[in-house]
Amino acid sequence: MFIDSHAHLFASEFADDLEEVLRRAASVGVDSIVVPATDIDTSKQAIRLAEKYPSVYACVGYHPHEASKAEATLLEEIERLSEHPKVVAIGEIGLDYFYDFAPRNRQHDIFKAQVEMAIRRNLPIVVHTRDSIPDSIRIVREAAAANPQWREHLRNAKGHLPAPRGVFHCFAGSAEEAKELFRFGFYVSYPGIVTFKKSNAVSTLQQTGFDHILIETDSPYVAPVPLRGKRNEPANVKIVAERIAEVFGVPVEDIARTTAFNTKRLFQIPPSDAPRITYTLRNSLYLNITTRCNADCWFCDRKGDAVVKGYNLALEREPTVEEVIQAIGDPRRYDEIVFCGYGEPTIRWEEVKAIAGWVKQRGVRVRLNTDGHGNIIQKKNIVPELLGLIDEVSISLNSSDPNQYATMMNIPSEPYFGAMVEFAKACIQSGVATTMTVVNLPEVDNEKAKQFTEQVIGAQFRARPYF
Ligand code: SF4
Ligand SMILES: [Zn+2]
Known part of the structure; x- marks a missing residue:
């Protein structure tokens, strides 16, 4: 259309x-x-x-x-x-x-x-x-x-x-x-x-x-x-x-x-589309399971229209595990299933594990896009629980400068910055493929973020476009 x-x-x-x-x-x-x-x-x-x-x-x-x-x-x-x-x-x-x-x-x-x-x-x-x-x-x-x-x-x-x-x-x-x-x-x-x-x-x-x-x-x-x-x-x-x-x-x-x-x-031409639980980009299937988040990044459209590439992600209510599984259909049609959307998936950690387990039983790769605060959100170390369920994590680094990180996400730099870095290191130690991402913004020093990712954390680095 x-x-x-x-x-x-x-x-x-x-x-x-x-x-x-x-x-x-x-x-x-x-x-x-x-x-x-x-x-x-x-x-x-x-x-x-x-x-x-x-x-x-x-x-x-x-x-x-x-x-x-x-x-x-x-x-x-x-x-x-x-x-x-x-x-x-x-x-x-x-x-x-x-x-x-x-x-x-x-x-x-x-x-x-x-x-x-x-x-x-x-x-x-x-x-x-x-x-x-x-x-x-x-x-x-x-x-x-x-x-x-x-x-x-x-x-x-x-x-x-x-x-x-x-x-x-x-x-x-x-x-x-x-x-x-x-x-x-x-x-x-x-x-x-x-x-x-x-x-x-x-x-x-x-x-x-x-x-x-x-x-x-x-x-x-x-x-x-x-x-x-x-x-x-x-x-x-x-x-x-x-x-x-x-x-x-x-x-x-x-x-x-x-x-x-x-x-x-x-x-403002009607109608706008109904919110989606799943959406495809290239050959990945993305899951939109929550619009809740512990952070409030200024560049995030979560509280605005919550749209990604024309997909409406503004959920009116959070889908159940069964509804997500039904929306996925046959996961083998995709290269990977990705927990993403506007919101922090680890807020619904029990549901993430249930859905990821179902996908893994069907032999398909699972990626978790996260802000890396899952341990704080769940008040426990969730890294051991990733094993066998999550093949790859993609963590928002946003900035290697803790103060800038805090300002961008509208949260205190501690404990969040340190917790994010520790989460990334623990994922790597457990053998989970780990990528740190930053959004391309003029105020962020991407070179420094890349160095920090590679030298301090030891992860892959990816800058993703903001616009
Ligand atoms: S961590 Fe992600 S979902 Fe949460 S406010 Fe920031 S960009 Fe939005
Ligand atoms: Zn004209």
């Missing part, structure tokens, strides 16, 4: 065969299409399309090309139109320094006015930029800083990731700019340019991962290879997804699911 997050279906190119175009999109699995407007007329057209076709959602707003024409009364009308139930964002709005069809100060004024409108209406924004990313980021950042409630999420306590409040579409910026936007609660969206030889989009993507992206066609423009120069249409979003899947060496379903989830989350 794909979502085309940006298609101008009102364009005259679709005047003759829109129904046919929508049928083709549905036939390749395009579930929803978001239609950004460029001025007052196209805003109304987008709404009419959204009223007529259930799979279509509308945005309203003034494109920077049209900024000179965006009179105050027309912007007031845009704001009224934004109250329509199928309007999901203000867009597309932004700055275009490549064409400069409107004077830049005028573009700034109209962009700012519409960001303010989105804040008043509590809607996300769809941002168009061309040769203007730094200014665009600055304007959005300033507006959001002055209106923190725009980005606040009900569960967004303690500086956890903010709710997404927009997308930079047709993104041509650097990996650094993309990461800045991600931290700021924005997504970036990629169209068919990822299929072009002469585009840096692929190298940016490789540096940022695909967790915070949307996909789009920007129809009727930017048709992907091998259709370049032709009219583009929403069915081709599948080609974009396939190319991104190829870049990451993952099944296209992973790209489709992640980007569809992100798009629905951003635009």
Whole structure:
């Protein structure tokens, strides 16, 4: 299932065969299409399309090309139109320094006015930029800083990731700019340019991962290879997804699911999927048995949406051992079964052992992803109990500096840091394959963490992407 997050279906190119175009999109699995407007007329057209076709959602707003024409009364009308139930964002709005069809100060004024409108209406924004990313980021950042409630999420306590409040579409910026936007609660969206030889989009993507992206066609423009120069249409979003899947060496379903989830989350398009007890990544089956944790890492989305690669992991209640076993099905279909999810599995240690025992009887490898605090949580040495049940542990080191560790996890450094290190050493002594992980964050010294892992603990080291 794909979502085309940006298609101008009102364009005259679709005047003759829109129904046919929508049928083709549905036939390749395009579930929803978001239609950004460029001025007052196209805003109304987008709404009419959204009223007529259930799979279509509308945005309203003034494109920077049209900024000179965006009179105050027309912007007031845009704001009224934004109250329509199928309007999901203000867009597309932004700055275009490549064409400069409107004077830049005028573009700034109209962009700012519409960001303010989105804040008043509590809607996300769809941002168009061309040769203007730094200014665009600055304007959005300033507006959001002055209106923190725009980005606040009900569960967004303690500086956890903010709710997404927009997308930079047709993104041509650097990996650094993309990461800045991600931290700021924005997504970036990629169209068919990822299929072009002469585009840096692929190298940016490789540096940022695909967790915070949307996909789009920007129809009727930017048709992907091998259709370049032709009219583009929403069915081709599948080609974009396939190319991104190829870049990451993952099944296209992973790209489709992640980007569809992100798009629905951003635009609040129902329905969101039911929480999962198990989920697959590559050929591993992950088990989500709890969302409880003894720590409270600032970078963890456990108390937010609790989503991994488009999978909803926000359990409403903890599954029983029987329910987990039933959800696993035949474990021999997978390379390994991994206790993971958002939450600390050793909090449910008796259940972990029961499930792991059942998996091991079927001859399949078991990995435990943990914060390494199991001995404190269970008030006993659990390492001897791992033997024969857990083949591998992956422990969050987070930082080799105990103070930074404590700050990141929002727990006291002692006894937790020392307990984590002792747990890792004990696992190694017992012959359990042990990996220490850190999340790639600019404030963490990965080189030091790697040295500490190899020289002090004697384990494998792995840095995993945050974004
Ligand atoms: S230890 Fe893991 S589950 Fe717990 S808060 Fe930190 S990242 Fe989230
Ligand atoms: Zn557009």
